[in-house]
Amino acid sequence: MLQLDADFLKRCEFYHRAAQRTWGRRFLARREELRLAGGTEVTGYTDYTSGNDLRYVDWNRCARHDELVVKLFQGNEDNYTYFLLDCSTSMRRGDGQKFATAQELSTALVYLALANLDCVGLATFDNRLTAEHPAVRGKQLFPRLFNFIADQSVDDAKPTDLLTATEAFVARGYRSGLAIVISDGFDPRFVTALDLLRRRDYEPYVLRIVDVFDEEPEVLGGVRLTDVEAGQTVRQSIDETDLANYRQVLEEHREQLRKYCSRYGIGLMHIRAETSVAQSLERIVQAGRA
């Protein structure tokens, strides 16, 4: 059971400082958007073209060099970060290690985001959007978000449908921002959902949490394989060839996701549920530096 204690907060604070050294103000090293107006920092100039707002013309430069240039800005005053936590049945496979890890990671990252002065919103989903917490700012609200996450549980027979959940999420009209999807990523429409987020000006970030059985299943001989979400059961005689095929298909699936994320600049992190949250956070922070 997820518990909020001083030790946890201390560790979160420690990771916040480490993350600041790595990311600065860019939580999870998200991209800085170039803006023509409304930014917090002038990053450059561009030639004036017809239709540009005259308010952003650098008149001083025009006076000195006799040319019309428009100032370019970077940054935003309000950074929004949304957490989409997978609460489908597949996250509870085995002893529920995957969901517990997902809860702990999301809690820690919420803290980091709040500490980074981001507005943090939460949403959980299985085959639909099941619960939402509106975006809030300020570390003083962390316990509320913590309790929200801690109250989430995984129900039986709840298949994953990220696309449906994402459609519901974007329909809410939240402001665009970083959308961290915490899931095992076995949803066949996972990439489609990321596409939707991306098209709606959200910046997806994928935290894929898998356990050892997902990665290296040790099943041999006559077994019954049951889909933990749909309840389908198939009796098969599994041999080494089948396991090799499984590993190959899994690797292809990962490679496909990696290529997609790489192509669109989406952050992707594979987290083993058996790994401690501290190690996982460390990896996330270090990956941001790279």
Added chain:
Amino acid sequence: MNFFSPEQCWWGSAAVLLALLYLVRLGGKLHEVSAYGIWREALARRSLWRRWQRYLSLLLAILLLAVLVLALCDPYFTKRTDEARHMVVIVDTSASMFAADVEPDRFARSLAQARQAVGAVNMFEQMAILSASKTVGIECGMTGDRDQLYAALESLTPSNTGAQLTEAVETARKMLADKPNGKIFVFTDAAHPDAEKIADLENVEVIAQGGPTANAAVTNLVARPRLDDPTLLEVVVEVTNFGSKAVERELTVGLQDGEETTLTFTLPAAERNRLRSKTQAFTMESAAGGLLAAQLTGKDTIAADDRLYVAVPSRQPREVVFVGPEDSEVLAILQAMPGIQVVNGTGGPDAAAQEVDEPVFVFHRLSEEHPATCNCLGPYLFVEPLDHAYETFDLEIEPGETVPVRATIQQKSEAAVLAGVELSTVVVEETIPIAFKDSTESLVTATSGEPILTYIPTVGYTKHPAYVLHTRTGKTDLLLRREFPLLITNLVRDLAGVQSNVYSAQPDRFIDPIESNVTPQEIAAADVDFVADRRDRGRPLWVYLLGLAIMLFVAEWFLFQRGVTV
């Protein structure tokens, strides 16, 4: 194809159970998977072999079951039953099969080949075994049980008789009359006279043992007391060479624990239809009698025919009670004969008879001085009966009335008492006619018809036999002839119950003489193959099916249990 046990087909229903065991998967550890799609795709990538491996394994298992069920049904090809032979093996168990010209002997060799014939009987064929000796014996009826056939062969032993081969073949033909593919194998030495004919018969194979060889045999042994002196024995031995080679042998003739005589001789080789024999006579002294043996020594093909025995009874002088004139010639002759011991009963036959065991009474010329009335009980010899005193014996004699005879004697009978007695030249002038109440038999008559010697089976109330010599001693030269003592001796011995004075060896007591001829008939050498079909190894089909089932089992085991992958 047909089946011996079609009812075993119901085992085929096990195929359903087998299929269920393969197709209905029970148990197996339950694994909850979240990456079910990944699993499905991984399983979909199975190779065609892997996907069909289970069904191929099931197919093999069903095939295995089918083969086992087929084996249980014990199939056979109908063609094989149609072609199955019915055979009769005839084993010659005659004495000639003792011949040891082949190792170990002809009979053992024949048995060995007969065993080969039995071994060639396949599961669809039947065989019977006959033995041919003096009689034809069915040792084993038609059967396909080899053990039974082997046991029947083991029970055979050669006899000392001849072989009824022709009758055996005829019996075999009757046994095969209503059976297809009949075949007769005759295991013999082909010494039988009809062996050549038998070999020419259809569906008869003669497997002959042995070849031309030397064999000498004692073929005859006869002994008799000498006529003039019964204490001496005249012995005649016949030795024959049946072989195709000349033989030199040593013949020993002698009485047991008595005198022996040895003779060495050479017999030339027998030719076709002509045997070489040698007859040798010996005289031996043996009043006490005993076992007389003629023995050939030296290596011979058949040892059983190298010896003959004859039992010679004791020939002690017979005691007779003489009743008649003490000065008669007949008494003098009787007293002179070595085979007869006379007790004079003229003074009283009854008293004299008490001194003698089983006396023979000789009555001669009885008169009033020689009363014949007595209680003498025993066989009688009446020589020249003259007196009325014979009324005791119910003989009706008219004294003094004689019949003149002018002719010589006519010997009518072939009776044993006349053996060696030639009376045809004896002259008889007068005979004494006698009327008999009992039935009689005239053994010797005169040429004019008057009886000279009469045999009476039972005389009056005494119920004893009697001989009556009708001649008058003064009116014939019979007493002067050498035949008279011999005739009297024969009559006395016959009355005393000695049946014959000639002792012959019983030839078949040891071996049938014809079996000594061990030279086989000329029969084309038969290269007999007892096996009907060399390609047929004689094993039932289920054995091969079982082998196939084992191969299928191994294949299925490797395919399924070992999870062979391609």
